[in-house]
Amino acid sequence: MSDKLVIGIADMKVAKGEGMLVTYALGSCIGICLHDPAIKLGALVHIMLPVNMEAGRKNPMKYADTGIRETLKQMEAMGARRARITAKIAGGAKMFEVGSSSLGNIGQRNIESVHMNLKKEGIRLLKEDVGGSVARTLLFDVNSGLGCVRSYGRAELII
Numbered sequence: 001m002s003d004k005l006v007i008g009i010a011d012m013k014v015a016k017g018e019g020m021l022v023t024y025a026l027g028s029c030i031g032i033c034l035h036d037p038a039i040k041l042g043a044l045v046h047i048m049l050p051v052n053m054e055a056g057r058k059n060p061m062k063y064a065d066t067g068i069r070e071t072l073k074q075m076e077a078m079g080a081r082r083a084r085i086t087a088k089i090a091g092g093a094k095m096f097e098v099g100s101s102s103l104g105n106i107g108q109r110n111i112e113s114v115h116m117n118l119k120k121e122g123i124r125l126l127k128e129d130v131g132g133s134v135a136r137t138l139l140f141d142v143n144s145g146l147g148c149v150r151s152y153g154r155a156e157l158i159i
Helices: 064-077 106-120
Strands: 004-007 011-016 020-026 030-036 041-047 086-091 124-130 136-141 147-150
Touching: 004 011, 004 041, 011 020, 011 064, 020 030, 020 041, 030 064, 030 106, 030 136, 041 064, 041 136, 064 106, 086 106, 086 136, 086 147, 106 124
Parallel strands: 004 020, 086 124
Antiparallel strands: 011 041, 020 136, 030 041, 030 086, 136 147
């Protein structure tokens, strides 16, 4: 594997043919791996929040709804077909106890938003490692379509 692309928070990268996409520090954030196996095109987006509430926000990758939509648009521009694209996700942990505030479990809200937006966009969710209270690192091999989740105190999980 020659190329390793690091995806930051509220960021997205695409690779074709080969390459490893990796994102760190998935606490309440979610990493979304999108893959078209026929052309070995993969993308990884690291979203922070469930919904973009303000039109014209500068960074669509920060939000589940606009991040997924924009990533799919860029993949389709590179030859991906919506019917072949699949998803794998990791993250959405409850990192802090915030009492009974409606903002309390942003991780759970992110999980629900990602599920809803993938369904809305017609993307099949193949595997996930979400929830809990542990931060994750997500690695995604665009050639094979395999994801690997690493977190402290747990065995590596292939998704």
